[in-house]
Amino acid sequence: MTSRRTSATSVAPSQSSAPRFPDGHHTGWARIWSLGPGVAAGLSSVVGAGLIAVPAAVLHESGGAAALTWIIAALVCLPMLMLFRDTVTASGHSADPLRETIGVGLGRRPAEMVPLMFSMVVVVGLPSGSVMAARNLAAIMAIDVPEIAIAAALMAFAVVVNLRGRSLGSTVERVGAVVLAIAIVAVVAWSLLHPSRTPDVVPDIPELALIPAGALIAFWAFIGFENLTFLARELPDPRRDFAPVAIISLALLLVLVLTLTVAVQAQSSQVDRVTGIVDALRSTPWGGVAASVLAAMGILAITLNAVAWTGPGAWPPSSLWPRRSGFCRGPWPSKPVRRRAGPSWSSASDSRCRW
Numbered sequence: 001m002t003s004r005r006t007s008a009t010s011v012a013p014s015q016s017s018a019p020r021f022p023d024g025h026h027t028g029w030a031r032i033w034s035l036g037p038g039v040a041a042g043l044s045s046v047v048g049a050g051l052i053a054v055p056a057a058v059l060h061e062s063g064g065a066a067a068l069t070w071i072i073a074a075l076v077c078l079p080m081l082m083l084f085r086d087t088v089t090a091s092g093h094s095a096d097p098l099r100e101t102i103g104v105g106l107g108r109r110p111a112e113m114v115p116l117m118f119s120m121v122v123v124v125g126l127p128s129g130s131v132m133a134a135r136n137l138a139a140i141m142a143i144d145v146p147e148i149a150i151a152a153a154l155m156a157f158a159v160v161v162n163l164r165g166r167s168l169g170s171t172v173e174r175v176g177a178v179v180l181a182i183a184i185v186a187v188v189a190w191s192l193l194h195p196s197r198t199p200d201v202v203p204d205i206p207e208l209a210l211i212p213a214g215a216l217i218a219f220w221a222f223i224g225f226e227n228l229t230f231l232a233r234e235l236p237d238p239r240r241d242f243a244p245v246a247i248i249s250l251a252l253l254l255v256l257v258l259t260l261t262v263a264v265q266a267q268s269s270q271v272d273r274v275t276g277i278v279d280a281l282r283s284t285p286w287g288g289v290a291a292s293v294l295a296a297m298g299i300l301a302i303t304l305n306a307v308a309w310t311g312p313g314a315w316p317p318s319s320l321w322p323r324r325s326g327f328c329r330g331p332w333p334s335k336p337v338r339r340r341a342g343p344s345w346s347s348a349s350d351s352r353c354r355w
Contacts, residue, residue, distance in 0.1 A: 035245055038228075038235045040173040042249030044308035045231070046224035047180065047256075047301040048129045052136065052294060054221045055260045056276030062214030063269075065203035066261050069211045073218035074254045081225060081246040088232045088242045098229040118226075122309050126302075130154045133295075133302040140278060140288075140295040154299065158306035166234075169307050176304045183297050184256055187281065187290055191263035194284045199265035221257060222250070227308060 059066040084098075091097035096114075103111030134150035137143065143150075162169050228246055232238040235245065264271055267280035281290040 034236050035241060035248065037170050037174060038231070038241060038245035039248045039252070040177040041170070041231050041234070041308055042225070042228050042245050043177050043252055044173045044304035045227040046222060046249065046253055046305075048125075048133075048224075048305040050129070050221050051253075051256065051301045052260075052277055052298040053132065053274060054217060055257045056264065056271055057217050057273045058214045058257075059261055059264055059271045059276060060273035061217060062210045063203070063207050064200035064265075065207040065211050066214060066265070067201050067258055068203055068208075069214035070218055070254060070257055070261065072211060073215045073222070074250055076215070077219075077222050077225070077250060078247075081243070081250065084225065084229050084246065085243045087229055089239050096230065097232065098226060126155065126306050126309060127151060129302045129305065133298040136278070136298050137295040140291050150299075154303050155306055155310075158303060158310050161307055162310050172307050173304060176300055176307075180297055180300050180304070181252065181256065183293055183300075185259065187294055187297075188259040188263040190286075190290055191266055191281060191284055195266040196268065196283060197266065199262050200269070201262065201265070218257075221253065224305070224309075225250070231308075 055066075055070075058069055062069045087097045087101045091100045099111050099114040102114060130151035131147055134147040134154070137150065138145060138147055161172055225246060228242065228249075232242050235241040260277055264277050264280040267283050268276075272279060278291050278294060281287055281294055284290055
């Protein structure tokens with residue numbers, strides 16, 4: 001009995017190091033500023049090479065209804081974000097809220113497939129996006145460098161950044177998101193200052209029928225918000241801050257794709273589904289420079305995406321280590337515990353590092 005009491009007493013101080021929701025709340029500008037890293041991580045999770053390619057494809061399919069298509073697609077994504085918010089809220093201090101929710105609803109077997117699913121997305125998606133961005137950069141700037149080499153350099157940079165620590169990764173995400181937004185706004189402003197035609201922002205009645213086809217393509221630009229369920233534990237107060245961070249990230253992405261769409265519409269009514277944005281910028285004065293800037297932003301976008309998805313925050317401990325090992329990242333001890341809903345991790349410090 002004495003040894004058990006001593007053990008419990010020795011573990012008690014470690015409760016301060018366990019992840020928990022803070023009692024204090026930021027207010028006013030302090031709270032807005034505290035959301036900055038989360039918004040940068042959210043935007044980095046969804047941007048990629050598709051930021052340059054998808055708006056042209058949507059414009060090709062929807063024509064003058066492209067802007068309305070993007071707005072409708074973003075509104076349809078709101079219930080998904082609220083679902084992720086409820087997942088984070090209901091799971092409390094869980095290291096892997098999405099996996100835990102699936103385990104409760106569908107059982108242990110489907111939950112065990114979540115890490116495999118995400119790993120396959122990262123293994124296939126990131127290299128493909130990197131090659132796409134590298135191909136655009138090489139074609140626009142006439143760089144005599146193999147696309148695979150550029151893509152490999154992007155992936156290596158993301159891995160090195162995350163190996164140096166989450167602090168550096170967060171800094172890269174914040175700075176990169178600001179640079180990306182400023183550069184795209186500048187390119188769009190340049191296009192609008194030298195228009196060839198009046199943008200067709202308001203669709204005609206027949207064009208409304210094209211919205212469903214364009215929306216199916218637009219959804220590809222919003223893939224990645226599920227990463228926020230892992231990054232939520234890095235927010236000051238996940239229960240309170242997850243919804244604002246997710247909605248602000250969605251709004252920023254919507255603004256970027258809408259401005260790119262309008263910039264293309266200001267130059268031409270006939271748009272190539274792949275190179276439409278680049279072709280539109282090339283038709284402006286100093287078009288080669290503007291197109292090069294856009295290609296560089298494509299590289300930056302996929303780099304931010306790689307940093308977000310290869311960072312330690314995107315991979316909870318239960319995704320990296322087998323559950324039978326009883327291992328849980330953190331300064332607190334842990335042990336496997338059997339429950340009716342399936343095995344989970346519990347610790348003496350109540351850190352709830354579980355799936």
